[in-house]
Amino acid sequence: MSAASPLELGDGPPRLEAGRCGDCGGVTFPLRARCPACGGDLERVLLPPRGTLWTWTTQGFEPPAPPYLPDPGDEFAPFAVGYVEFDGLLRVEGRLTEPDPGRLRIGMPVEVVALERGDRVTFAFAPVDE
């Protein structure tokens, strides 16, 4: 893995690492040194394993590399990305495992999953059955 991932892989379902501000109480992702809203200190928290899709779009062409790391060996396959709302906390941007616009819908439930890209593991959101 060439860059630290915000994914926490423990015994349970994969979770995303975020920060909660000790001053204003705001939650931010990814975890960083200071609260982007007020500059306060952040405490590490894990987000719930599930959320709902707040908005989405598709990546129809290969992103410029760098910074993009292409999947090794494969031709580029379009993918989808979205913002997932974690109830009462915040919305997090990430790749979606479902690339078909016809199967994506605002408000659909999704879960955090580990996504293997070559020798890297990152996070993505996968639709879950309602």
Place this chain on the structure above:
Amino acid sequence: MSEPPEIAIVGAGIHPFGRHEGVSGLAMGVAAVRAALADAGVAWPEIQFAYGGSEDAGNADTMVADLGPTGLPFVNVKNGCATGGSSLVSAVRALESGAHDVGLVVGFDKHPRGAFQNDPADWSLPAWYGEDGLMVTTQFFGAKLQRYMHDHGIPERALAQVAEKAYRNGSITPHAWRRTPMSTEEILGARVLAHPLTQYMLCSPGEGAAALVVCRRDYLDRLPDARPVWLRSVAFRTRRPGSFEVFSPSLPLEIAPSPSVDAAREAFERAGAEPGDVDVAQVQDTESGAELIHLAECGLCDHGEQAELYATGATEIGGRLPVNTDGGCLANGEPVGASGLRQVYEIVAQLRGEAGERQVPGAPRLGFTHVYGAPGVSACAVLSR
């Protein structure tokens, strides 16, 4: 608008937008400056100060090698999509302060083909954000638009209508890049690059330059042949916590208003004008949806009203609120440093009644410009005859 305006645009020049093999961005900038000076009837040695810049095409102040090293203070500005707007705001404040009487603003650029390439470290973002393929501006456009359409009932057809208008207006704009009209069916049926946006609903990075000569009211005594356009106000704002911006790995549940909202409101307040007074507008149309969203964010229409505006032709050159009469970014491409000043150039041409085939009928009196860019900046201006 009770108080008499103090700041005038007396010269406007443009170098055609598009692709110009073998011509540097700086050379295009110099050409635009010469055109603006000629338009103003002001000789270069009379220019007391300058602000200008580009994103990818070099330092504006090196233009003095071609224009003449007169010793003037020439400030390089590099502020992304707001480079032109920031230069203009700075120049206006310099004039308002009384420090100078007449100055120059110039923006130019020349980008490689394809999507903009950004380093996460330059944006205070972790490396994985770029490696995973999330650092692409078109994703922001598509994601913000998808939610906006969901919340405000905007149909996909409206996106095609924006682009169709842009290429049609571009076809009658001599300095535009894309000058071939295209049907809404062609636009809707093209390859989807960032759902719901197809390739013809997104503008491309490009090349071009624009320049303005600006002065104080009393300086006009020296320019008996000037056709001044009054700069009623300029405003420049950056984002507040929680606004939905390019390259946001997360968003709070409470979305703050875009900096476009703040900049437009400030520009109208400073001008003593209302959005309803605007006769011709230029808003940032990096993609079709941006034009729709920015119209509402700037107060020029209500959220959700856009579908009707475009279906009824209200934003056409002959409509109630003509928008992006030169084809905007969609038809001109986006040379980042030049884009904001192209908008002002167009409003100057419209208010002077010199816009030729694309002239808004009825002698428009009040014009408005708006730019928006990463990572959450916006500049707006209100202009009048």
